[in-house]
Amino acid sequence: MGFQISNGVLKxxxxxxxxxxxxxxxxxxxxxxxxxxGCDNITNVTIPDSVTxxxxxxxxGCSNLENITIPNSVTKICVCTFEWCDKxxxVTIPRSVTxxSDGAFSNCTCLKNVTIPDSVTxxxNYAFGGCRxxxxxTIPDSVTxxxxxxxxxxxxxxxVTIPISITSISDNAFFECNGLTAVSIPDSVTxxxxxxxxxxxxxxxxxIPDSVTxxxxxxxxxxxSLESxxIPDSVTNISNHTFVSCxxxxxxTIPxxxxxxxxxxxxxxxxxxxxTIPDSVTxxxxLAFYKCENLKDVTIPESVTxxxEYAFKGTKWLSxxxxxxxxxxxxxxxxxxxxDSIISIPDSVTxxCNRVFAKCNSxxxVTIPDSVTxxSDxxxxSCxxxxxVTIPNSVTxxxxxxxxxxxxxxSIVIPNSVISIGDSAFEGCNFSSFTVPKTVKxxxxxxFRGCKEITxxxxxxxxxxxxxxxxxxxxxxxxxxxxxxVNYFTNQNRLDYEVTVxxxxxxxxxxxxxxxxxxxRGEYCNILESSWGRNATFNFNAVDEFFPKIKGAYHKxxxxxxxxxxxxxxxDEQKEIYRSYIVRSAKNAVKLCIDTDDMEMLLSCExxxxxxxxxxxxxxxxxxxKKAVQFTAYLLEYKESHxxxxxxxxxxxxL
Numbered sequence: 262m263g264f265q266i267s268n269g270v271l272k273x274x275x276x277x278x279x280x281x282x283x284x285x286x287x288x289x290x291x292x293x294x295x296x297x298x299g300c301d302n303i304t305n306v307t308i309p310d311s312v313t314x315x316x317x318x319x320x321x322g323c324s325n326l327e328n329i330t331i332p333n334s335v336t337k338i339c340v341c342t343f344e345w346c347d348k349x350x351x352v353t354i355p356r357s358v359t360x361x362s363d364g365a366f367s368n369c370t371c372l373k374n375v376t377i378p379d380s381v382t383x384x385x386n387y388a389f390g391g392c393r394x395x396x397x398x399t400i401p402d403s404v405t406x407x408x409x410x411x412x413x414x415x416x417x418x419x420x421v422t423i424p425i426s427i428t429s430i431s432d433n434a435f436f437e438c439n440g441l442t443a444v445s446i447p448d449s450v451t452x453x454x455x456x457x458x459x460x461x462x463x464x465x466x467x468x469i470p471d472s473v474t475x476x477x478x479x480x481x482x483x484x485x486s487l488e489s490x491x492i493p494d495s496v497t498n499i500s501n502h503t504f505v506s507c508x509x510x511x512x513x514t515i516p517x518x519x520x521x522x523x524x525x526x527x528x529x530x531x532x533x534x535x536x537t538i539p540d541s542v543t544x545x546x547x548l549a550f551y552k553c554e555n556l557k558d559v560t561i562p563e564s565v566t567x568x569x570e571y572a573f574k575g576t577k578w579l580s581x582x583x584x585x586x587x588x589x590x591x592x593x594x595x596x597x598x599x600x601d602s603i604i605s606i607p608d609s610v611t612x613x614c615n616r617v618f619a620k621c622n623s624x625x626x627v628t629i630p631d632s633v634t635x636x637s638d639x640x641x642x643s644c645x646x647x648x649x650v651t652i653p654n655s656v657t658x659x660x661x662x663x664x665x666x667x668x669x670x671x672s673i674v675i676p677n678s679v680i681s682i683g684d685s686a687f688e689g690c691n692f693s694s695f696t697v698p699k700t701v702k703x704x705x706x707x708x709f710r711g712c713k714e715i716t717x718x719x720x721x722x723x724x725x726x727x728x729x730x731x732x733x734x735x736x737x738x739x740x741x742x743x744x745x746x747v748n749y750f751t752n753q754n755r756l757d758y759e760v761t762v763x764x765x766x767x768x769x770x771x772x773x774x775x776x777x778x779x780x781x782r783g784e785y786c787n788i789l790e791s792s793w794g795r796n797a798t799f800n801f802n803a804v805d806e807f808f809p810k811i812k813g814a815y816h817k818x819x820x821x822x823x824x825x826x827x828x829x830x831x832x833d834e835q836k837e838i839y840r841s842y843i844v845r846s847a848k849n850a851v852k853l854c855i856d857t858d859d860m861e862m863l864l865s866c867e868x869x870x871x872x873x874x875x876x877x878x879x880x881x882x883x884x885x886x887k888k889a890v891q892f893t894a895y896l897l898e899y900k901e902s903h904x905x906x907x908x909x910x911x912x913x914x915x916l
Contacts (some may be wrong), residue, residue: 276300292319310334333357338365356380361388379403384411402426425449430457448472453480478502494518499526517541522549540564545572547890563591570615570890613637631655636663654678659686682708699765718765826865847871851880855889874904
């Protein structure tokens with residue numbers, strides 16, 4: 262036979278035509294790594310008692326292997342030893358074995374029965390992952406650890422008893438065990454990992470013991486048969502995506518120990534009718550109860566100081582709220598339902614949640630009361646008809662994208678109380694000139710992008726350090742470099758842009774810079790023709806000629822996107838070149854928009870068809886991983902309206 266044996270090690274077996282049954286010779290002490298890997302003809306293997314070790318992937322991919330006897334001399338089943346042995350229906354693991362390594366039996370799709378002896382102390386990552394026929398399983402008390410994804414996608418596994426020796430259920434341990442109806446979790450368990458029971462669609466009941474102190478992200482997401490669950494007092498946090506799309510969940514008990522409800526925690530729990538949030542909770546995350554369409558009774562305590570974007574969007578509670586302004590008892594404004602063009606925010610409001618007035622195109626004028634101390638992120642984003650805003654002296658900070666793309670806003674008075682302005686706060690507003698108050702100590706990048714003339718002060722911030730990189734925006738400090746100022750106040754992609762820096766003490770002009778724009782945010786400066794100076798010119802032809810030579814896909818895509826968004830001097834032929842490149846790079850184009858937090862760029866390029874049916878799921882996953890809430894919400898709605906009407910749009914997220 263085709264055995265390669267050296268010093269007691271069976272290093273390789275070469276298949277012989279017509280040979281299906283293999284008897285390994287006596288005297289072999291060890292079967293080497295991948296020794297039988299990919300031997301498709303083998304159906305039966307006899308291993309002698311002389312063998313003490315079977316190497317990793319030794320029988321991997323033996324797609325017709327039906328029977329194998331592991332002798333009592335073997336102490337460990339190594340990594341991926343039997344993975345993808347499609348015909349293997351049962352296996353008896355001897356009492357000599359103490360550990361089952363990572364992927365040992367992964368994707369043995371016909372494996373129905375496995376007996377794990379009480380000698381085994383550990384089951385590795387994905388050890389039985391993808392064993393889709395496995396229907397019975399007993400985990401002995403000797404096992405102290407179960408690895409990540411150990412039983413994921415065991416879709417015919419109906420029940421499992423976790424022994425008292427286990428202290429934690431690992432990430433994705435029972436992910437997509439669709440047939441699992443009942444799980445017994447002992448009092449020894451202190452943590453349930455990320456995605457532990459995610460997509461266990463038949464799981465209708467589970468008792469979480471008081472010993473559990475943490476439940477991971479997406480632990481029970483898509484358990485759409487789960488009707489009720491009680492979270493023990495030992496748990497302090499409901500993680501992101503924990504109960505996403507538990508569509509039959511009608512009741513949930515949140516204990517007084519919980520302080521935070523994470524992003525998408527109860528997203529699309531469509532049968533949830535009421536929720537009482539205890540006084541211990543201080544924060545509710547983005548999309549927390551989004552599309553809980555039957556949620557009518559909501560109790561939110563005064564302890565809650567922060568509520569994320571779209572937290573209650575799509576609920577009956579919000580749609581049937583009797584007032585246009587949805588204000589909590591502690592003064593947090595979480596939604597505006599009105600259509601008035603001129604509004605005054607009630608004096609009872611102390612805080613405005615993110616995106617409360619975003620895309621309120623009917624709004625033309627708004628007065629903010631002096632009870633408000635900050636204007637939150639995206640508060641008035643894309644209010645395209647907003648022409649007048651009154652900001653009181655009580656406001657100290659203006660958040661990211663607060664007035665982004667308010668194109669009808671031609672002027673605004675920022676009071677001297679304001680000390681910080683976030684990224685893109687006034688980007689896209691139609692200011693011809695603007696003076697940033699002396700009191701402002703920090704301005705985010707692109708905060709006034711689109712304004713042709715900006716005056717700023719070298720206001721001293723005692724805590725500020727000279728900007729050596731561009732990650733934190735422009736800090737007002739005497740040591741701020743000219744390059745820092747240019748980057749954060751001048752990224753305009755236009756010609757004739759002017760920045761004036763004045764002394765906060767004397768009001769004297771320290772320097773004035775005129776910027777010629779390149780449409781590529783200052784990249785590839787070697788192709789510019791005298792881009793500095795009042796009388797400078799810019800050679801766009803150089804950019805367009807240089808484009809084919811750019812090797813880095815990321816930078817090339819940025820050039821294409823920006824040149825198309827600001828098509829100065831572009832011919833129709835050149836436009837088509839940039840369009841076709843963006844279309845070819847559709848997925849990466851969207852990812853770039855997410856990376857740069859540039860929704861405007863995405864919206865300007867979306868008509869090109871860069872969001873496709875074959876990339877939307879990956880893009881949703883990417884936006885979710887980046888915690889880009891605005892993009893996640895946009896892509897979810899886009900998927901529902903274009904590709905997947907009537908189906909769960911969050912199925913695509915990697916939970």
